[in-house]
Amino acid sequence: MKEQIINIAKDSVKASKILAGLSSLEKNRVLRAMAKALIKNTEIILKANKKDLALAKKAKLPAALIDRLLLDRKRIKGMASCLFSVAELDDPVGQEIKSWDVPSGLQIHKVRVPIGVIAIIYESRPNVTADCIGLSFKSGNSVILRGGSEALNSNTAIFRAIAEVIKSNGLPEGTVSLISTKDRKAVDILLKLNNYIDLVMPRGGENLIKKVVSLSRIPVIKHYKGICHVYVDDYADLNMAERICFNAKVGRPGVCNAMESMLVHRDVAVRFLPEMIKKFKAAGVELRGCPITKKIAKGGIRLASDKDYRTEYLDLILSVKVVDTLNAAIAHINTYGSHHSDSIITDDEQNAKEFLRKVDSACVYVNASTRFTDGNQFGMGAEIGISTDKLHARGPMALEELTTYKYVIYGSGQIRE
């Protein structure tokens, strides 16, 4: 198996050199053909997905995970339309980031180029397979995919439909690779191949991320959990706060930009919480609160543990905490959060500014739902994931974030004194 994975990586390197030189026109044509292939293969993909779903139910996987795993006609159309829209997006490769002259007379151009070979290790959601292929391809990178075993049938069906397009367009096989062995050692081997692979992006649970970080000799950008907060300030419009908190929790609880923890300033807790709690309970949300929240709720709420505040439920569960000050809210978020997305609801400009400046997260909001942290919602046209890291890319990652740059320098015989 080791040799097989090394060969895949070598093929990826070869392919990356060809992909780096493709024109935008050529790439867009192939992307549209990929999209059409997904539609054409809908039945095959659905059949494969049914197999995965049956196994998942048999294994009693949690509801949120099964929601992520599920494909239907609409989601497959969504995958295809994502590929179509990636074809419409500007090609980042070759874009000049900036250029300038220096006193020596050299002309310096900072130009976007593909990264090279990207490995993506992910769990559940099979639509990730198509998204990753589309965005990597458009940005001129070859990609090695390693999906979760629970989605193997779905991923393989999607991969096959796209690989066929790559082949029939005369592109190298190494353009897109799927590591489909169930052997968990495959990832260990992959993560040592820093001579071939330029970047690895893990998307998944805590154990996966920790494993990748500890084993990888390849640079890693983590797409880690989202422990997102909404903080209801003492200067909040409480109607707005209720609408936003409800949306952030209940809209789609199984995704990383959903709210997992709600913080409320003590001065508005008595006015805000009872109605809010009622709404949440009516929507089936299980609440876990601090002692003050429990007291205000008058029963029906579990006491939140320290662990609750560090948990990404990905489900209809919410931790609630009443805080004394804005700075206590900020400190809580920086300590218990995952540096993903956090929002303050306030009409006070100073409080908003302080929150936005001090909360150390990829996306900091005022008066909006955390659910907007998303490449499409950000106008990037697509997204390959949401980085919770600080280096290279932070927050939603799309085409630009899948490129690096080089300095192209024009001289006329300059030597350095």
Place this chain on the structure above:
Amino acid sequence: MKEQIINIAKDSVKASKILAGLSSLEKNRVLRAMAKALIKNTEIILKANKKDLALAKKAKLPAALIDRLLLDRKRIKGMASCLFSVAELDDPVGQEIKSWDVPSGLQIHKVRVPIGVIAIIYESRPNVTADCIGLSFKSGNSVILRGGSEALNSNTAIFRAIAEVIKSNGLPEGTVSLISTKDRKAVDILLKLNNYIDLVMPRGGENLIKKVVSLSRIPVIKHYKGICHVYVDDYADLNMAERICFNAKVGRPGVCNAMESMLVHRDVAVRFLPEMIKKFKAAGVELRGCPITKKIAKGGIRLASDKDYRTEYLDLILSVKVVDTLNAAIAHINTYGSHHSDSIITDDEQNAKEFLRKVDSACVYVNASTRFTDGNQFGMGAEIGISTDKLHARGPMALEELTTYKYVIYGSGQIRE
């Protein structure tokens, strides 16, 4: 020792939160005070450096390394003037990279923020100590320095002068830290502290880099060796080629942007090489060539081994290879080089374009010396190193490259449908 290093890291985190909020004015004032402190402490620093030099000579360290280690009045002035010029540079923190509105009505601002805590592990050159402190401080990051044992006395003297300024200005001690134990395990401990440290930058030899990459759980940006090439094309202006190659090799052989390998197109080899070789020999350069080079040189040249082409000599030694085609030159550079800086000398626009596009290096030149790869020469005002990595930062790194960004998003009650 472990506890001591963890405490340093914890202090760095605390300091980073304060540094992130400092005004540019305040930072610039302190930077100028640091510069003055270096000048004021010149004698103390020189005395410490003499100790290091004596030990280095006793240990028979190579000449290039001793050149790097050496401080004199001029170099200390250079360090101070570097700090003065960092004070003059624009503060990257708080800069808006871009901003835009999206259909939901959200206003998105992409804003530069400090990375947090940066650890720098480096060898020899004590001026790195002052440069790293200046650039980290200006970009709002706290920094943990681990210099080479051969420069410990010099580094400690520089560090003490600057730490005194930090203290007397009421800034937290964790702003700048120097790990001064000689115990090599200190680095192993440091590299596990991914809960405190955001970025580690190793600058040094192959063994140091390999060690850091294999042990670190913290994101790494490598400042790796420079195996830089100049390729003399068949369409080169041979006088220009001679001037540039001589400058790239002989100007300052101990630095990473010096040429280590010269490639010559076979059609100009007989015209170009004899005179060039004569010049190199007169300057004391030892040549190691391919069989054709040897033949043309008519003696006095060692045969270059495969290892020679992979070696960063950092000394007056040069490998030379005659190549059949432009693409052979490109393939050689991408295989044997270190993705640092490579130059083509040519008057042919097509050949230049192909070289610039296909050579996978941080800096690709046409008709100029590789010696220009340098933050100052690039107009960045300073440099903390030259990244040979592709992620986050590539090539010369200065203030902007020491920041990350966050998305600051203004809403008016938006929820996601």
